[in-house]
Amino acid sequence: MPVEEFVAGWISGALGLVLGHPFDTVKVRLQTQTTYRGIVDCMVKIYRHESLLGFFKGMSFPIASTAVVNSVLFGVYSNTLLVLTATSHQERRAQPPSYTHIFLAGCTGGFLQAYCLAPFDLIKVRLQNQTEPRAQPGSPPPRYQGPVHCAASIFREEGPRGLFRGAWALTLRDTPTVGIYFITYEGLCRQYTPEGQNPSSATVLVAGGFAGIASWVAATPLDVIKSRMQMDGLRRRVYQGMLDCMVSSVRQEGLGVFFRGVTINSARAFPVNAVTFLSYEYLLRWWG
Numbered sequence: 001m002p003v004e005e006f007v008a009g010w011i012s013g014a015l016g017l018v019l020g021h022p023f024d025t026v027k028v029r030l031q032t033q034t035t036y037r038g039i040v041d042c043m044v045k046i047y048r049h050e051s052l053l054g055f056f057k058g059m060s061f062p063i064a065s066t067a068v069v070n071s072v073l074f075g076v077y078s079n080t081l082l083v084l085t086a087t088s089h090q091e092r093r094a095q096p097p098s099y100t101h102i103f104l105a106g107c108t109g110g111f112l113q114a115y116c117l118a119p120f121d122l123i124k125v126r127l128q129n130q131t132e133p134r135a136q137p138g139s140p141p142p143r144y145q146g147p148v149h150c151a152a153s154i155f156r157e158e159g160p161r162g163l164f165r166g167a168w169a170l171t172l173r174d175t176p177t178v179g180i181y182f183i184t185y186e187g188l189c190r191q192y193t194p195e196g197q198n199p200s201s202a203t204v205l206v207a208g209g210f211a212g213i214a215s216w217v218a219a220t221p222l223d224v225i226k227s228r229m230q231m232d233g234l235r236r237r238v239y240q241g242m243l244d245c246m247v248s249s250v251r252q253e254g255l256g257v258f259f260r261g262v263t264i265n266s267a268r269a270f271p272v273n274a275v276t277f278l279s280y281e282y283l284l285r286w287w288g
């Protein structure tokens, strides 16, 4: 099994993650808290109360986890295509796989990465939702003092299964939308690249950016539900399950609730995935 795809996926995912984390914090707050009037209000409040560091809350764990999550995503995608089409990454420009194969390989990568991502994503969301400024002498400490403390507290208070809270919604979110992610990327690259050649850097950046936007627009409804399920159980259980969370969210906030955070999600998705695909392609070309 070729391992370069796993390593390239890890490095490119980490680069994209650092770039996108501040947007991600604003998105998570907008999806789970009702105190903000919009993106700008949320950004101003985070900056005033928590300084620039507030935007980077909960980032250390995802950085550590990209090694697993992104390498599984890209490694499983590429190796599934290898099984389905018997072509390696280098051969795929000359013998392009069908869109059905790309979609199936993307869904497989999305499904498996969701399971690796679930506990890391839960901890990220819990930390991002802490609105206290950094611990200061005399002020009460925030509930979670860091990722390890957060993981240990969830384990203690909510049991081992608590670490997988929201995992179903995450899997349902990622399986089809990662298929959409790779189809959009490949489709745009093919559209703007002469047959048999490698796409130019500009094409990779634009195709990667739009792949991010298309997949995140499709993922947003389940992303909202996933984030709410992850915050449920912090104090008391509000939802009986995913369906209950969907129904009560729509009852209280209308259908628009499914698009909470879609603008910030898209603004984040473009640069993150442009950089991710560019570094992924170039790392594989270097090593190829």
Ligand SMILES: CN(C)C(=N)NCCC[C@H](N)C(=O)O
Pocket: 013, 016, 173, 174, 177, 178, 181, 212, 215, 216, 219, 269, 272, 273
């Ligand atoms: C819509 N979904 C779940 C995706 N497209 N997932 C693929 C990776 C996305 C990238 N790491 C990011 O954080 O945007």
